[in-house]
Amino acid sequence: MDFLKKLGIEGVNAGTSTGQKYFESKNQIASITPVDGKTIANTTTTTKEQYEQVVEASQEAFKIWREIPAPQRGEIVRQIGDKLREFKEPLGKLVTYEMGKIYQEGLGEVQEMIDICDFAVGLSRQLYGLTMHSERPNHRMYEQWHPLGTVGIISAFNFPVAVWSWNAMIAAVCGDVMIWKGSEKTPLCGVAIQKIVAKVLKDNDLPEGIFCLVTGDREVGEWMTEDERIPLISATGSIRMGKEVAKVVGGRLGKTILELGGNNAIIISENADIEMAVRATVFGAVGTCGQRCTSTRRLIIHDSVYDQVKDRLLSVYKNVNIGDPLESDTLVGPMIDQLAVDAMQHALKEIEKEGGKVIYGGEVLDRDGFYVRPAIAEVKNEFDIVQEETFAPILYLIKYNTIEEAMGYHNGVKQGLSSAMFTLNMREAENFLSTHGSDCGIANINIGTSGAEIGGAFGGEKETGGGRESGSDAWKAYMRRQTNTINWSEELPLAQGISFDV
Numbered sequence: 001m002d003f004l005k006k007l008g009i010e011g012v013n014a015g016t017s018t019g020q021k022y023f024e025s026k027n028q029i030a031s032i033t034p035v036d037g038k039t040i041a042n043t044t045t046t047t048k049e050q051y052e053q054v055v056e057a058s059q060e061a062f063k064i065w066r067e068i069p070a071p072q073r074g075e076i077v078r079q080i081g082d083k084l085r086e087f088k089e090p091l092g093k094l095v096t097y098e099m100g101k102i103y104q105e106g107l108g109e110v111q112e113m114i115d116i117c118d119f120a121v122g123l124s125r126q127l128y129g130l131t132m133h134s135e136r137p138n139h140r141m142y143e144q145w146h147p148l149g150t151v152g153i154i155s156a157f158n159f160p161v162a163v164w165s166w167n168a169m170i171a172a173v174c175g176d177v178m179i180w181k182g183s184e185k186t187p188l189c190g191v192a193i194q195k196i197v198a199k200v201l202k203d204n205d206l207p208e209g210i211f212c213l214v215t216g217d218r219e220v221g222e223w224m225t226e227d228e229r230i231p232l233i234s235a236t237g238s239i240r241m242g243k244e245v246a247k248v249v250g251g252r253l254g255k256t257i258l259e260l261g262g263n264n265a266i267i268i269s270e271n272a273d274i275e276m277a278v279r280a281t282v283f284g285a286v287g288t289c290g291q292r293c294t295s296t297r298r299l300i301i302h303d304s305v306y307d308q309v310k311d312r313l314l315s316v317y318k319n320v321n322i323g324d325p326l327e328s329d330t331l332v333g334p335m336i337d338q339l340a341v342d343a344m345q346h347a348l349k350e351i352e353k354e355g356g357k358v359i360y361g362g363e364v365l366d367r368d369g370f371y372v373r374p375a376i377a378e379v380k381n382e383f384d385i386v387q388e389e390t391f392a393p394i395l396y397l398i399k400y401n402t403i404e405e406a407m408g409y410h411n412g413v414k415q416g417l418s419s420a421m422f423t424l425n426m427r428e429a430e431n432f433l434s435t436h437g438s439d440c441g442i443a444n445i446n447i448g449t450s451g452a453e454i455g456g457a458f459g460g461e462k463e464t465g466g467g468r469e470s471g472s473d474a475w476k477a478y479m480r481r482q483t484n485t486i487n488w489s490e491e492l493p494l495a496q497g498i499s500f501d502v
Contacts, residue, residue: 001097003090004040007192015043015187015215016050018057019198019208023050029215031188034100034334035324036368043187046214051223054212058150058177059229061209066147066175073173074124079200080169081117084110087196091161093326098186099160100334100370101288102325113165115454116470123475124173135496138489145479147175148255152224154235154245157336158291158391160186161193166458166469167234167257168211171478176232179212181224185336187215221245228252232478235259236293239389239415239463246465257477258465259458261389262417264440264449265298267406267432270305272422273446278312280420280448281395286320286332286374287450290393291340294418294442294450297389298381298396300406306399310359313376313395317360322371334370335392341370344392350385351377351394362394381409389415403428411439417460418442418449441468 014022015029028042046054065073084091088110096106129143151171155163160182168178182190194213201208214220225233225248234257235245242260249256266284268277284296301309325333335341341364348362362375374393379386381398400406410419419440421432429445431437441460442452452458457472459465468474494500 001093003093003097006090007087007094008195009041009094009188009192011041013041013043013188013191015191015213016046016054017194017198017213018054019201019211021057021208023053025050029184029187031098031186032337033097034336034370035097035326037370040098041188043191043215045216046220048223051214051220054179054209054214055150055227055229057207057209058179058212059209061207062147062149062177064207065177065210068175070124070127070173070175073175074121076200076204076206077117077124077169077172078121079204080197081114081121083196083200084114084117088114091192094189094192095160096325096333098188099157100325100336102330102333103328105288106325109159109162112162112454116165116169119454119471120169120173123170127174127475127479134485136487136493138487138491140486140488141483143481143483145174145476145481148231148478148480149176150230151176151178151478152227152230152233153178153180154221154224154233154237155180155182156236157183157185158288158293159236160189163236163259163469164190164193166454170470170475172210174475174478176478177210177212179214179224179230181214181216181220184215184217190215222248225249226252228254231255232257234467234469242465255477257459257467257469259293259460259467259469260463260465261415262293262295262460262464263297263387263389263413263415264294264418265300265410266296266419266449267300267400267410267421267423268302268305268309269403269421269423269425269428270302271425271428272305273424274305274308274312276446277422278309278316280422281313282316282320284448284450285395286317286393289332289335289372290374291336291391292450294452295393296395296449298386298398298409300381300398300400300409302406303399303401306397310397314360317374317376320374322365322373332374332393335372337370340391341372343390344372344375344394347385347390347392347394348375348377351379351383354379354383354385356380356383381412387413403431407432407437414463415460416440416462417464418444418452420444420447420449422446
């Protein structure tokens with residue numbers, strides 16, 4: 001395919017790189033497109049010896065990169081953003097073809113990368129520290145921020161390029177260097193991005209170890225999490241994986257940014273704009289075939305409008321076009337692989353077993369690839385299967401009577417990523433956003449759970465991990481804070497008025 005050629009994707013691709021230097025190995029993994037289940041190309045996996053070379057290269061690059069003024073680091077990120085603009089179309093197609101989200105979403109993911117580059121360029125001139133008044137005369141106190149070193153980025157298949165950029169572009173202007181392990185389900189996206197970034201590094205005569213790539217299964221991720229030379233691990237994935245990462249990295253007193261599961265809900269009030277709520281629900285529930293961390297899983301509907309919302313959803317779902325994600329009229333593409341399809345089928349059986357009812361969809365489509373029909377089910381919030389996150393297009397309908405009941409359902413899960421409420425009642429809206437309202441890291445009024453902008457910090461609470469990436473002051477996680485005091489007097493007074501004469 002032409003877009004693969006434009007991105008430099010070959011039959012066999014090196015999955016280990018320190019910028020301009022690429023490592024070959026005998027072990028390979030195949031990238032299988034969920035569009036038709038066929039192999040796109042192979043990528044070599046990282047050996048332990050190659051991993052050591054990557055870490056050493058990143059440490060050497062850090063010595064140079066940290067000394068470059070932050071605005072000049074921002075200039076490099078600006079150039080990366082321009083390269084991403086140049087390759088937006090083929091990159092969007094690769095994301096679509098390798099991951100399965102529709103082309104418009106693939107383009108949107110690349111646009112997120114471009115946006116975060118722009119954000120990081122501005123940030124490179126805004127790494128502010130505070131100045132404080134000292135209690136001692138003729139003293140100045142202030143704080144400044146220094147880069148951490150090598151940042152390990154472990155990303156998931158569902159956003160195979162954007163999540164890397166949220167971390168990498170911010171960390172880069174902060175003066176850090178990066179080692180990236182993408183999902184073994186989408187290795188070609190990592191290869192393509194690495195080639196683009198390597199060109200920028202080469203054009204600017206910069207050390208190749210600033211942006212590094214490793215590829216492989218869980219073992220490669222374990223090398224990173226156990227490595228004391230990597231002070232920060234930013235990991236995106238399941239709650240199970242996050243708990244393991246937190247345990248290992250915490251055991252060596254390292255830092256983590258964890259972006260884990262989401263069991264996101266929308267509350268639809270009797271005061272809602274129903275048509276707007278339905279549109280947001282459908283996008284959140286079936287977009288990316290239900291494989292976003294911010295996908296809408298639970299719909300908590302006031303009993304007075306329950307039947308109206310249900311009927312409208314059923315009519316919309318029946319007209320959702322499922323098919324090849326590269327086709328312009330497709331709204332829902334395939335799931336990532338057969339394991340994902342099987343997990344969905346298991347969840348549907350559990351719904352019926354616990355007393356719920358699947359009222360629409362759920363069947364596997366008879367065609368090449370991993371296609372399913374998005375499902376709608378009537379359930380109770382306390383069902384075990386509803387309490388878990390099934391990474392699939394299953395929308396749970398839950399009925400409520402009082403706002404207290406709705407909030408109890410909403411917050412009554414262990415995940416806490418994204419949330420939303422549809423209402424035109426100001427008191428209901430403010431209640432949802434108050435300290436006793438949504439317990440999620442993201443809370444919206446009259447927009448859905450998906451589609452976060454890069455300007456705000458992204459992340460969630462409870463078992464979602466508590467991490468924050470992207471905008472706002474998320475940059476502070478990639479740096480170490482240092483408090484400085486300068487005595488410019490001729491005396492040596494002590495704090496708290498302590499006298500210690502010698």
